[in-house]
Amino acid sequence: MGSKISTDLIRGHTDTIILNVLRQGDSYGYQIYKTIIELSNNQYELKEATLYTAFRRLEKEGYIVSYWGDETQGGRRKYYRIAEEGLERYQQNKKEWKFAKNVLNKLIEGGIDTDEK
Amino acid sequence: MRNNKNLDQKVKAYVDNLFAGVGQSQQLFELKEELTTNLKEKINDYKRTGMGEDEAFKAAVSSMGDLSGLVDDMREIGQDKAKQSVYSTMTARISTAGLIVGILLILFGALTTSMLYFMSLPMEAVTGPAIFIVIGGAVITYSLLTRETSKKYAMNKIRAALYALASGLILFSLFVAFTSGFATEEVYVAISSMMVFLIAGIGLLLGLLFTTRDRRK
Numbered sequence: 001m002g003s004k005i006s007t008d009l010i011r012g013h014t015d016t017i018i019l020n021v022l023r024q025g026d027s028y029g030y031q032i033y034k035t036i037i038e039l040s041n042n043q044y045e046l047k048e049a050t051l052y053t054a055f056r057r058l059e060k061e062g063y064i065v066s067y068w069g070d071e072t073q074g075g076r077r078k079y080y081r082i083a084e085e086g087l088e089r090y091q092q093n094k095k096e097w098k099f100a101k102n103v104l105n106k107l108i109e110g111g112i113d114t115d116e117k
Numbered sequence: 118m119r120n121n122k123n124l125d126q127k128v129k130a131y132v133d134n135l136f137a138g139v140g141q142s143q144q145l146f147e148l149k150e151e152l153t154t155n156l157k158e159k160i161n162d163y164k165r166t167g168m169g170e171d172e173a174f175k176a177a178v179s180s181m182g183d184l185s186g187l188v189d190d191m192r193e194i195g196q197d198k199a200k201q202s203v204y205s206t207m208t209a210r211i212s213t214a215g216l217i218v219g220i221l222l223i224l225f226g227a228l229t230t231s232m233l234y235f236m237s238l239p240m241e242a243v244t245g246p247a248i249f250i251v252i253g254g255a256v257i258t259y260s261l262l263t264r265e266t267s268k269k270y271a272m273n274k275i276r277a278a279l280y281a282l283a284s285g286l287i288l289f290s291l292f293v294a295f296t297s298g299f300a301t302e303e304v305y306v307a308i309s310s311m312m313v314f315l316i317a318g319i320g321l322l323l324g325l326l327f328t329t330r331d332r333r334k
Binding site: 028047048049050052053056075076077078 | 151
């Protein structure tokens with residue numbers, strides 16, 4: 001996986017990442033896990049343990065809803081669907097991220113003007 | 118297909134073991150099924166890349182990450198549920214008995230009072246048995262509140278007892294008012310003796326109502 005993103009850096013964005021996957025269609029645990037790896041071009045793996053914890057939290061907060069699939073072979077799958085509130089949350093998080101990204105970039109890469117009098 | 122059955126059992130054993138000793142709950146049941154299905158799919162994916170079954174199983178399990186948070190979550194839910202079911206079956210019986218006793222007490226009080234009334238006894242003697250209505254009312258209050266219904270959880274015992282005390286005090290104040298009123302034939306005596314109990318009862322009731330916690334499920 002080459003260089004890795006530190007978990008500290010990504011922790012606050014777990015929910016947004018999941019909401020981003022679900023806003024593009026209903027999905028279940030393992031598929032969401034694979035989609036996230038794919039979205040990152042194999043540069044990031046969100047652990048399943050983190051995923052399931054996040055599902056429970058997001059569902060409790062009303063951002064996603066779950067339902068059981070009707071597979072008969074190999075056990076039922078639990079699917080998740082984004083709720084209206086989840087979609088709003090996602091848009092809000094995206095806006096905040098864009099703003100933060102900008103500011104952080106300035107803070108981390110910006111040089112200080114020394115020729116000020 | 119023998120292999121597949123083996124794998125199914127292995128995954129099931131792993132998931133069961135993960136949550137060993139955790140109290141049963143609907144959530145746990147569903148989480149286990151969710152984990153099992155997804156884990157099996159992952160193992161099959163790994164096998165498709167050329168891994169042997171054992172290797173695939175180990176790789177899939179170890180790449181899950183730290184599941185202890187989920188286990189703790191489930192343990193908490195399981196404990197709550199266990200407590201609730203023990204609590205409700207125990208109190209449900211007490212509550213049912215309380216309701217019956219309360220209703221009978223009220224009936225007894227009301228019937229004796231009316232009987233004495235029609236015996237044309239002096240009014241101050243008539244109101245005496247109404248004390249049973251007071252006791253019955255308090256018992257019913259307690260029993261109703263500690264009853265778990267499909268929509269509401271049972272109220273905490275101490276809180277329910279306080280509610281019962283409040284309703285008892287209010288009923289008792291009425292009882293005192295009538296008894297002393299008829300005995301002295303003075304309305305001011307009725308009001309003054311009623312006041313203490315009524316104010317105490319209403320004060321307690323208001324205090325309880327303002328600190329109400331949501332019992333809805």
